Amino acid sequence: MQEYRLEEYPGLNLYIALNKIREEQDSSLQFDFVCRAGICGSCAMVINGRPGLACKTLVSTLSRTITLTPLPVFKLVGDLSVDTGTWFREMAERAGSWVHTDKEFDPEAEEERMSNEKAIEIFELERCIECGCCIASCGTANMREDFMGAAGLNRIARFMIDPRDQRDGADFFEVVGSDDGAFGCMGLMACDDLCPKDLPLQAQLSRVRRAMAKAAFAPKKKVAF
Amino acid sequence: MIEQWKLLKNPRLAARFDLIGMVTGLMLVFFMFGHAMMLATIVFGIETMDGLSMWLEDLYLAQAGAVAIVFVVLIHFVTAGRKLPLRVNEQRMIWRLTRKLSHLDTWLWLVQAVTGMMILLFVAVHLYFVLTTFPIEAVKSSTRVASNFGYFYAPMIIVIWLHLGIGLYRIFVKWTPFNRKILKVFKWLLILGFIADSLLVLKTFWAIGLQYVN
Numbered sequence: 397m398q399e400y401r402l403e404e405y406p407g408l409n410l411y412i413a414l415n416k417i418r419e420e421q422d423s424s425l426q427f428d429f430v431c432r433a434g435i436c437g438s439c440a441m442v443i444n445g446r447p448g449l450a451c452k453t454l455v456s457t458l459s460r461t462i463t464l465t466p467l468p469v470f471k472l473v474g475d476l477s478v479d480t481g482t483w484f485r486e487m488a489e490r491a492g493s494w495v496h497t498d499k500e501f502d503p504e505a506e507e508e509r510m511s512n513e514k515a516i517e518i519f520e521l522e523r524c525i526e527c528g529c530c531i532a533s534c535g536t537a538n539m540r541e542d543f544m545g546a547a548g549l550n551r552i553a554r555f556m557i558d559p560r561d562q563r564d565g566a567d568f569f570e571v572v573g574s575d576d577g578a579f580g581c582m583g584l585m586a587c588d589d590l591c592p593k594d595l596p597l598q599a600q601l602s603r604v605r606r607a608m609a610k611a612a613f614a615p616k617k618k619v620a621f
Numbered sequence: 622m623i624e625q626w627k628l629l630k631n632p633r634l635a636a637r638f639d640l641i642g643m644v645t646g647l648m649l650v651f652f653m654f655g656h657a658m659m660l661a662t663i664v665f666g667i668e669t670m671d672g673l674s675m676w677l678e679d680l681y682l683a684q685a686g687a688v689a690i691v692f693v694v695l696i697h698f699v700t701a702g703r704k705l706p707l708r709v710n711e712q713r714m715i716w717r718l719t720r721k722l723s724h725l726d727t728w729l730w731l732v733q734a735v736t737g738m739m740i741l742l743f744v745a746v747h748l749y750f751v752l753t754t755f756p757i758e759a760v761k762s763s764t765r766v767a768s769n770f771g772y773f774y775a776p777m778i779i780v781i782w783l784h785l786g787i788g789l790y791r792i793f794v795k796w797t798p799f800n801r802k803i804l805k806v807f808k809w810l811l812i813l814g815f816i817a818d819s820l821l822v823l824k825t826f827w828a829i830g831l832q833y834v835n
Contacts, residue, residue, distance in 0.1 A: 446723065533718075533722060540711075573636055575635045579636060580704075581795065583730075583794045584727045584730050586726065598801060602796055602797055608636060
């Protein structure tokens with residue numbers, strides 16, 4: 397653990413503080429950032445034991461001594477920098493994170509309409525910035541590397557409510573109807589409490605769980621080989 | 622290429638285990654509500670409690686209930702306990718996370734896991750003494766409590782209601798979209814209310830038992 401001392405001033409956030417340390421004290425310090433505005437999710441790290449975004453955290457809200465560590469679960473690049481990209485890409489592939497449809501795409505046709513309420517509901521879940529705070533604070537994800545976590549289940553919920561996605565309960569069950577998916581969640585809800593974007597994660601986790609329990613008792617599909 | 626272990630895997634097993642864990646948990650919650658209410662009849666006097674226990678025994682409900690509850694507890698332990706960190710590495714991970722995160726619900730999950738283990742021991746001892754001294758009678762129970770067994774039942778009461786309250790809260794959190802702030806209030810009301818009620822009942826047993834022990 398390395399120690400740095402920095403003078404605090406009003407409005408100083410962790411992102412600025414880390415940049416000052418890198419510019420003035422240690423040019424080798426590694427941490428990620430892009431947007432500086434809580435949009436990209438790159439600067440997620442563990443701040444005094446709790447995952448959060450450096451750019452959204454004012455130093456004045458923390459103790460005099462601040463402990464920063466990299467997010468657990470993800471591969472460590474160095475210092476505070478972790479590789480969330482590989483994890484999220486694998487998760488997106490497992491979740492089939494795109495609209496599944498057998499309709500042929502016609503670039504000339506007008507986009508299919510959906511109700512405003514439905515569009516808002518989908519957009520609400522699309523606000524996930526993939527910072528990884530929910531994964532880093534999840535008991536199951538910390539113990540079991542195959543668990544999709546709240547980010548993965550939120551992604552599934554997003555496609556479940558999308559009327560353009562033709563997958564049914566049995567299709568989604570193939571993806572998340574296991575202990576690595578919906579039934580792996582132990583209901584600790586740190587993800588819901590610590591999400592920097594205040595996504596309604598508890599509602600999505602329970603939505604997917606209920607749908608998967610229903611799918612588990614639906615008649616089995618006949619599959620011909 | 623196909624990963625062969627996946628061919629042996631029953632994809633519906635996790636869902637079934639999860640549901641069985643929840644249903645058996647709910648069954649035990651309702652059993653405990655009933656158990657607490659029946660024990661509370663001691664407040665109305667020895668005759669009231671003995672009348673109720675005689676009625677239960679005449680219908681063989683007490684005997685059948687005891688056997689059924691043992692089975693439900695064991696099924697609940699196997700299905701709900703399958704997510705417990707059994708490997709040392711997992712235990713270290715969850716302990717480290719819980720300690721650093723300062724997140725009450727994560728701490729309470731740990732409390733639930735530990736109290737679950739403790740309940741197995743408490744229930745085994747409790748059932749041994751109840752079943753080997755059948756039928757259930759108010760004076761018998763009171764003298765057992767007063768002959769220092771109250772020191773066994775007091776922590777048992779706290780452990781059981783903590784486990785039950787946290788478990789019921791987490792069933793609602795996992796399966797429903799209800800507001801967690803409201804659920805948390807209900808959780809603490811239930812835990813503290815039933816601990817207070819059960820300790821009061823224990824005190825009544827103790828007071829009656831002391832008359833007979835001495």
